[in-house]
Amino acid sequence: MNGEAAFRRYADFDAILNSIYCAIFIVHTDGRAVYRNGAADELKAELGVTEDELIGALEAQIDVVHGQGRFAVAVEGGMIICHLLPWTQAGQRQGSIIVAHISGKERCSAQELDNVIDVLEEIDAILEVVADGIVVADKNGVIIRVNKALETTFGIKRRDVLGRSMEILDREHSVCGELVRKMNEDPKRIVVSGTYKQKELLCTGAPIFDRQHRLKTIVISIQDMSALNTLRKKLEEQRLYTKSYMREISLFNGSGGPIVAHSPAMKKILHLVHVVADVESVVLITGESGTGKEVVVNEIYHTSRRKDKPFIKINCGAIPDTLFESELFGYESGAFTGARRQGKVGFFELANKGTLLLDEVGELSLAAQVKLLRVIQEKEVQRIGAAKPVKVDVRLIAATNKDLWSMVCQGTFRQDLYYRLNVIHIHIPPLRERREDIIPLVNYFLKYFNEKYGKEKEISPELYRFLMRQDWPGNIRELENAVETMIVLPSENKLTPSHFVGKGTGEDSGAAVKVQRLVPWKRAVEEMEKELLMQAYREYRSTRAMAKALEIDQSTVVRKMKKWGVGSHEKDKNDAI
């Protein structure tokens, strides 16, 4: 039960005690009456005695009945019949509960007395289990009850505050003080927040009124918000992380992220993508490097019926011919020298029931093409060293930036494989042929990188015009890199054409490699290798394009990147294997 509910229960009980015909006093061991109901006030008035006189007379008898039992007291105005009960909190005696009525008047029934006892015990039990600290004070601000949580959570000892004025809390715990002051000025429900011993507190004060609508009791609940606030902060952080990871994933892996498609050509492609997503036919996606082939592949996968099944991406150009069979089809244990003892599952089997992307399919050797063709025709793979083939159910998507038909004409790509792959053909035009997409893409990357780097960069109209005029030979990846650079590097928030760092601008026209001092040959070669790879990676993000720019084999690029840890922090989607 929270403090709020405890208030309501307390108010209920107060109402119950006030509706009882008998006078009820709760008297602290030090002799102070810390609670009295409405009938108690009436009793005093009827007898014409002060509270001190009455309590004094009652107290004199408490010892006589050993803290419990019935007794009668004669006071100036008449005879009072009393029933005395112990008042305990957390197992410790705090004082006495006295239920009294004037002799000769209608007596409280035994049932009524039992009910009173039950109600009081219930109040105690409830207050003790409430996790918030609870302070109950009378209208004069004298503390009449506190619960255990006040002690355990806030270190405020019961014995130090019971029977004392609320001022003690005001002095030492200014939040409560502020609350009591406000409630005395205007007795209504009030919430204040503050800190105490580095704890963030939320204090709620609620007034309880007597039958004449006079302020009778104040109940204060003190909640330690520190844990809740820490949790809330953590949750918010997690939410931001998740958001940024989702953006990251959607941008770099295309997992259902938005595809910017404003030009008629891209709109048509997007429509086609959604049509083919649900059929099982092989799709061939062509287009220059960086036009968004992989983005389209991802969209097909994520909108297809196989979206919850495996999605394996293979960069055909990165698999050496000698490893093609073992990587794609797998091998049995001990199939050949150097094979893993436990054997290996090939990519086709891994993609079973799911989707397999054959990226850079134009890079396959003729020997590999024959093996691939067989699997596509038979729909089964045979691991090296296995006695028989196994059936595989894989949806194939192939992608390339090569003109496969020209390759067929030149004899470097098998015609039969070409027809097997080219069932549904999607060609993505370069950015220079769909300029309507430039501004939406710029805005998309601007928003993405602003969020990623926590910036608030804006693009000036001149820069928009400038970007529109560029030819973007490196396509969308080049545009993306240009926007990222402009968001990260300049300190100004308003971006103009002067902030654009494109290809060929601002570069040193002198020698590409400069020797600044003598270093050992081996170290110089290693440093240069690493530097070259990093620069190529920053520029191209594709091992195939990097290989082309550096004029070395793609497999060498892959190997060296691994060796120097280039791009290891960021999974290069083009290097799917």
Ligand SMILES: Nc1ncnc2c1ncn2[C@@H]1O[C@H](COP(=O)(O)OP(=O)(O)OP(=O)(O)O)[C@@H](O)[C@H]1O
């Ligand atoms: N229509 C698009 N909407 C949003 N982002 C896009 C779009 N097209 C491409 N991109 C982004 O441009 C970059 C290059 O896209 P992608 O890798 O899909 O090109 P690609 O044609 O597969 O390149 P490569 O042939 O070099 O492998 C990626 O970061 C991608 O998220």
